[in-house]
Amino acid sequence: MSDPARTTPATAVRPPALRPGDTVMLVSPSGPTRPERVARGVELLTGWGLRPVLAPNAYARQGYLAGADELRAADLNAAFADPEVRGVICTRGGYGAQRIVDAIDMAAVRRDPKVVAGFSDITALQFALWRGARLAGVHGPGAAWLDERTPLRSAESLHAALMTTEPVAVSAVAEEETFAVRVPGRATGPLLGGNLCLVVASLGTPDMPDLTGAILLVEDVQEPPYKVDRMLTQLRRAGALDGLAGVAVGQFTDCADGWSVGVADVLSERLGDLGVPVLGGLPIGHGPGQLTVPVGTEATLDTETGTLTVTPAVR
Known part of the structure; x- marks a missing residue:
């Protein structure tokens, strides 16, 4: 069997663009966050016509992790398996994604590819999805980063990457x-x-x-x-x-x-x-x-x- 990470780059899987009315799951695969950090992100996503839903363990906390490994992995896998969820937006980076990537249900990812957005520690998740499903991703601010650090142009850039098909x-x-x-x-x-x-x-x-x-x-x-x-x-x-x-x-x-x-x-x-x-x-x-x-x-x-x-x- 060939190594998926070494197959032809042209075979990248591009999931459907998000559309108004779509549900997006906000997950925390890495470090912990707080509701007040995510509030503006929810407001922006809602303003784009999307339906942001918080994963059950999005605000969990276990030291420097957003809850136990099995909980973070469960949130990701639930999002990938749910046909109502059309996109996965990570709340933030920090550390922890590498601890759970081997538990991702890649069969579910391949069966129903969804756009995944995040950066920083989420690079580990993007690499795993590339290896396991050849899934193209979006390197951009997470839901907890959509605050004063993200001016209008930055928010518009994320919107374009998620919801349009322009280069x-x-x-x-x-x-x-x-x-x-x-x-x-x-x-x-x-x-x-x-x-x-x-x-x-x-x-x-x-x-x-x-x-x-x-x-x-x-x-x-x-x-x-x-x-x-x-x-x-x-x-x-x-x-x-x-x-x-x-x-x-x-x-x-x-x-x-x-x-x-x-x-x-x-x-x-x-x-x-x-x-x-x-x-x-x-x-x-x-x-x-x-x-x-x-x-x-x-x-x-x-x-x-x-x-x-x-x-x-x-x-």
Whole structure:
């Protein structure tokens, strides 16, 4: 039997776009959250005509986890199995998704593909769904992130990724700390990745995708330059970047405070000699004004125009 993670990227499964009236389940696969953090997200989703429903354990708490592993996994599997639920929106990241991905009912995911949105620790969930069901996903703010950190443009970006079938285009922004990270060129391939910590944490697991011919998306938050260096070095030494088509560099938020070396310097040095196009300055990640992008679908990275254009995750 072939390894699903190494099958042709063009076979990505794109679930139906959300439509007004659709039910979306708000789940917490990782860290805990509170009702007041989710309130604006519920308001926004309702304003789009959607019906947000909280999973039974969405507000559960067990230390740094949103409840016990079996409860978080049960919420996910219930959402995937329920024909009335048309989308799954994670409340937040944090930590914990890797603890439950092996319990996901991939047969249910394949039987009735649904759009799954989230970022940060949810990168682990997106990788697992890519491996087990070739499911394209949405890398964007969770329901608990739709607050003062998410201005109108960010909310509109998530809306477009969930509810329209237009390609998603993101332009590099000069004000982003990673804007100077650039290796000229143009690349095409499936966009895979997300949070750098979770990409590295996936090494050696069944969920680490084969990045041959892919555009790798990386972003992170509160990781000092030496840790960013260490993670990129580990990816290089593991051979994970061999055959890469390009690198899309998102926001590296609060990563260089008090350090004499900037995170952009580290990214340029560790990515600059891979022999592939690299585009930094993309407002994708944990920073203000973050934009949403599909993951798992075909993308084009063009350093001349400073754009990353991605095929929609939904159809």
